[in-house]
Amino acid sequence: xxxxxxxxxxxxxxxxxxxxxxxxxxxxxxxxxxxxxxxxxxxxxxxxxxxxxxxxxxxxxxxxxxxxxxxxxxxxxxxxxxxxxxxxxxxxxxxxxxxxxxxxxxxxxxxxxxxxxxxxxxxxxxxxxxxxxxxxxxxxxxxxxxxxxxxxxxxxxxxxxxxxxxxxxxxxxxxxxxxxxxxxxxxxxxxxxxxxxxxxxxxxxxxxxxxxxxxxxxxxxxxxxxxxxxxxxxxxxxxxxxxxxxxxxxxxxxxxxxxxxxxxxxxxxxxxxxxxxxxxxxxxxxxxxxxxxxxxxxxxxxxxxxxxxxx
Amino acid sequence: xxxxxxxxxxxxxxxxxxxxxxxxxxxxxxxxxxxxxxxxxxxxxxxxxxxxxxxxxxxxxxxxxxxxxxxxxxxxxxxxxxxxxxxxxxxxxxxxxxxxxxxxxxxxxxxxxxxxxxxxxxxxxxxxxxxxxxxxxxxxxxxxxxxxxxxxxxxxxxxxxxxxxxxxxxxxxxxxxxxxxxxxxxxxxxxxxxxxxxxxxxxxxxxxxxxxxxxxxxxxxxxxxxxxxxxxxxxxxxxxxxxxxxxxxxxxxxxxxxxxxxxxxxxxxxxxxxxxxxxxxxx
Numbered sequence: 001x002x003x004x005x006x007x008x009x010x011x012x013x014x015x016x017x018x019x020x021x022x023x024x025x026x027x028x029x030x031x032x033x034x035x036x037x038x039x040x041x042x043x044x045x046x047x048x049x050x051x052x053x054x055x056x057x058x059x060x061x062x063x064x065x066x067x068x069x070x071x072x073x074x075x076x077x078x079x080x081x082x083x084x085x086x087x088x089x090x091x092x093x094x095x096x097x098x099x100x101x102x103x104x105x106x107x108x109x110x111x112x113x114x115x116x117x118x119x120x121x122x123x124x125x126x127x128x129x130x131x132x133x134x135x136x137x138x139x140x141x142x143x144x145x146x147x148x149x150x151x152x153x154x155x156x157x158x159x160x161x162x163x164x165x166x167x168x169x170x171x172x173x174x175x176x177x178x179x180x181x182x183x184x185x186x187x188x189x190x191x192x193x194x195x196x197x198x199x200x201x202x203x204x205x206x207x208x209x210x211x212x213x214x215x216x217x218x219x220x221x222x223x224x225x226x227x228x229x230x231x232x233x234x235x236x237x238x239x240x241x242x243x244x245x246x247x248x249x250x251x252x253x254x255x256x257x258x259x260x261x262x263x264x265x266x267x268x269x270x271x272x273x274x275x276x277x278x279x280x281x282x283x284x285x286x287x288x289x290x291x292x293x294x295x296x297x298x299x300x301x302x303x304x305x306x307x308x309x310x311x
Numbered sequence: 312x313x314x315x316x317x318x319x320x321x322x323x324x325x326x327x328x329x330x331x332x333x334x335x336x337x338x339x340x341x342x343x344x345x346x347x348x349x350x351x352x353x354x355x356x357x358x359x360x361x362x363x364x365x366x367x368x369x370x371x372x373x374x375x376x377x378x379x380x381x382x383x384x385x386x387x388x389x390x391x392x393x394x395x396x397x398x399x400x401x402x403x404x405x406x407x408x409x410x411x412x413x414x415x416x417x418x419x420x421x422x423x424x425x426x427x428x429x430x431x432x433x434x435x436x437x438x439x440x441x442x443x444x445x446x447x448x449x450x451x452x453x454x455x456x457x458x459x460x461x462x463x464x465x466x467x468x469x470x471x472x473x474x475x476x477x478x479x480x481x482x483x484x485x486x487x488x489x490x491x492x493x494x495x496x497x498x499x500x501x502x503x504x505x506x507x508x509x510x511x512x513x514x515x516x517x518x519x520x521x522x523x524x525x526x527x528x529x530x531x532x533x534x535x536x537x538x539x540x541x542x543x544x545x546x547x548x549x550x551x552x553x554x555x556x557x558x559x560x561x562x563x564x565x566x567x568x569x570x571x572x573x574x575x576x577x578x579x580x581x582x583x584x585x586x587x588x589x590x591x592x593x594x
């Protein structure tokens with residue numbers, strides 16, 4: 001299926017025997033070339049692809065908004081669920097880990113620590129898992145209309161981003177209620193979110209391609225996500241549990257902090273909570289993941305552009 | 312069709328093992344001497360398309376977990392994945408100004424081939440070469456039933472690649488043509504099937520295309536709307552360079568097409584002027 005070469009070879013070898021008129025007939029591929037016809041399914045170069053994607057920006061945002069609107073259109077409370085869902089989640093996690101399991105472990109202002117981590121992690125988790133379904137769940141769309149396929153994972157991430165904006169409002173209110181006062185550092189919150197969004201886009205592009213061919217991914221994903229959740233220190237301090245309590249070497253904690261979900265959570269906690277200890281190199285790690293995932297994700301997704309839709 | 316060289320029974324040399332009754336009345340892509348001006352717009356070159364279908368049950372299999380485990384143990388791969396060879400080696404050349412009807416039984420690969428020409432289904436082998444971007448007439452897949460007609464019009468237009476200015480310009484046209492009136496503010500899930508079909512057609516036909524692919528089941532709705540939509544299709548055909556039309560309604564094909572391709576089980580059984588092919592098809 002490496003296409004251009006094999007197609008020409010096919011045309012030369014298989015053209016005449018295949019019922020095309022034989023008398024003095026040039027191969028169809030040559031005829032196409034002579035009249036400047038292009039392969040219908042050819043993959044554009046990466047710059048062209050990005051430009052096409054940019055031209056489709058209205059479709060992407062409209063599609064994301066439409067999905068968000070239709071998601072709650074059948075419930076009585078409607079769009080209010082966009083606020084209620086994160087609130088309820090925060091409440092459950094607080095009761096579970098804060099009160100029952102006592103995961104606090106000497107963290108100051110544990111409620112703020114927990115809900116910040118929860119909201120940040122949820123954003124990445126939802127972007128990635130919806131991205132994994134963005135191609136495999138939209139085959140009918142892919143088989144009916146022509147557009148750069150990266151528009152779909154992008155739209156899904158933007159849909160999550162729109163939800164995040166609402167959750168962030170909730171988060172800021174909750175954090176203030178727990179006793180954190182706004183500081184100048186809060187102005188950097190949008191920067192942190194932008195970096196995380198870049199990472200999410202990249203990650204969901206990668207998973208979109210994987211999920212397009214590996215059907216079982218959607219069954220596995222919940223387990224992967226839960227493992228990721230527990231390993232990222234959403235409701236405990238990695239430093240505290242891994243090094244101080246379990247007496248494991250420091251490098252294990254460092255590796256765990258290098259994981260992108262943990263990094264973006266730590267960054268957001270640094271910004272929002274005065275009492276939170278600043279991790280070294282946290283900005284560098286966050287920028288690295290954002291750039292690496294975004295570029296790598298686009299490249300990886302684009303490489304299979306012409307294959308989406310075969311199912 | 313003067314340029315048709317009626318080479319009857321140009322029986323095709325076939326790959327061994329595959330029985331074939333491929334009879335062609337082939338319109339020679341380059342009739343010697345005359346009509347050198349004809350410009351090809353779509354070239355389909357030995358196109359094969361294989362679908363992978365998941366969840367298709369095989370004969371002696373009950374889809375339970377124990378069987379699935381046994382299959383894994385016996386290393387039988389994924390038997391639930393079946394391959395459907397929908398298009399098996401189709402080649403033809405379509406020219407500027409052609410209106411090509413495609414006929415064939417259900418499941419003969421008509422819609423699949425259209426999707427491949429549109430560049431929406433990757434070929435398994437072979438290739439489709441086109442001039443400009445062929446588009447399927449139809450936006451159903453992009454629309455969402457829970458949303459209002461208004462939102463769906465905007466969404467559908469963007470999905471077809473319009474920009475905001477074009478959407479604004481076409482919006483009223485679409486509402487007028489669909490004739491759904493104030494229902495445009497209601498969710499599409501509340502529409503009658505006729506209203507839904509009318510809105511979908513109105514959106515889909517709002518854009519002009521170089522190479523237009525029309526799958527059947529578009530001319531739905533009441534008689535008045537049927538007439539309107541057929542007029543619209545005629546008009547779109549005149550604007551487009553090349554039109555492919557899939558239909559079971561042979562009258563429509565005879566009326567609008569200057570060439571007919573008969574697909575049978577994924578292969579071209581006949582290709583030529585409408586009268587000859589339709590007569591054979593009806594026989």
